[in-house]
Amino acid sequence: MTRRGLLKKLSAGAALLGIAALPFGFARLLAPAGDRPIPRRIDIANKIKARRNYLRPPGALKSEAAFTAACIGCGLCGEVCPPRCIKFHKSGGGTQINTPYIDASEKGCILCNKCMNVCPTEALTVVKRTEINMGVARIDRAACYPWVDKGICGACVSICPQGKSAIAYKHWNQYRPIVKDGCVGCGLCVEVCPHPSQPIWIVARPEKSKIQQGA
Amino acid sequence: MHPSKPFFLWRHLNKLRWASLIVVALMLILIPFLHLYQTYNAAHAYDLLAPSEKRIFDVMEFLTDPFTSDPAEDLDALKGTTWSGTFWGLRLSDPLAPLAQMAASLSVYWPFALTALIPIVLTAIFGRFFCGWICPANLIYELNGNLAAWLRWAGFRTGDYQFDKRIKYGVLALGLVLSAATGSVIIAAIYPPAIVGREAYFGIAVGGFGAGMVFFLGTLLFDLLVSRRGFCRYLCPGGALYSLLGRYRALRIQRIVESCNDCAKCNVVCEFGLDPLRDGFGQECTNCAACIAVCPTDALTFTVGFRDHPAQGPGHLGRQYKRESGADFEEAAE
Known part of the structure; x- marks a missing residue:
């Protein structure tokens, strides 16, 4: 092989590799900031970012990477969802394109378990209703109306599908809600909260807290 | 000497094929509307629906009333697209879906892989029949080809470049490699039947089309301006997989x-x-x-x-x- 021929082949190969790497690079660039690991320190900006985190449907694989790899983006979970809370990364989302999410501030999950039953892959696995782990609710006691003595509310406590095991009043005659271990993070409380600044939201469940599901 | 004549119905199979393509396309449109109807039904709030939603409710109720007693539950029997779907408990998937998922997760999830078994066996017998008989994108591409023919008749120039048909096998390999590299079933984003089914659902029930629609329109333009049926012939990763599976049909x-x-x-x-x-x-x-x-x-x-x-x-x-x-x-x- 001549030197010219070899150079041609090598440059063509390099160009091919470069072009092949483009979508991967784009996917990395386009990935939303919220999905990169958030450093563990108290930081208002990160707290706001964490609040905006979308939830995965119930029964989702715990590791985000495993979920993205398992989900084929068929949309079946959304097609069976009675409250239509499951939405999809339709255009953004980088490698998460076409994967489902739930924006609890818009519409919470009613824990009907239809999505995990219809999912053809292991992305959503069938788990018991009490073992669902979409996250856990957090309450901002500096904003919640009863906590700052701005009246009575109890919307979150009334709507909770898990009942007293998940969220309850701190004292029977005060409407100040506290989150309990039974919370599965469905986000219905977020949906119904009347406060404009959303003092209740769902965060990822800490590693060693009660509900632990496989994978 | 009398050469053997083909069975007389076979020259009418093409009409049956068009019927099949149209039925599949109509199902892809109907299923999201049925889903909307289910959600309205589950909410028990007909009076709160917007007029357009009431129209959907009424039409779907008219269509499904003879077959269902409890629409919110019964209509779950028929869900999904050609990418992956469930038909009265029978789960079927495009063979590319488990393959791409295996590449992305680097593991095999057998319950899902087996949903592609029936399509794979049918492809081994009938060849790449999915592309011609079922693929919802194929219907649009064929109509697009007819449009190109009209445009040519009207004096416009449409593309007729020919490429190497083996390019699509490269696209399939590259897509699987990229799926593995990104850890995401990214090949589904460039596979037209998956896009069409998904975008029909997004457009009807999830409040608007996504990025896939842009890609799909791009392939339509490619077919129109660059190469006749160019995407299916030269680029489609799923077509490549079906071709390989149907080689010894x-x-x-x-x-x-x-x-x-x-x-x-x-x-x-x-x-x-x-x-x-x-x-x-x-x-x-x-x-x-x-x-x-x-x-x-x-x-x-x-x-x-x-x-x-x-x-x-x-x-x-x-x-x-x-x-x-x-x-x-x-x-x-x-």
């Missing part, structure tokens, strides 16, 4: 050389750029039967066999064959 189309007059209409109608005129079907034939339907002398038929018939030379009713064998005939006459 049992049912295939064969030319009857005694009845062929070399008119080449089959080559013109072939959506996948094959060469029926010279017995060149190969693994990329979709058994769509368009060539059988167009053949004026009934010289194409279905046959059972694991390989194509070797090239049979010019058709016996054609001019070339007559020229070559005519000398003998004239000598005999003298």
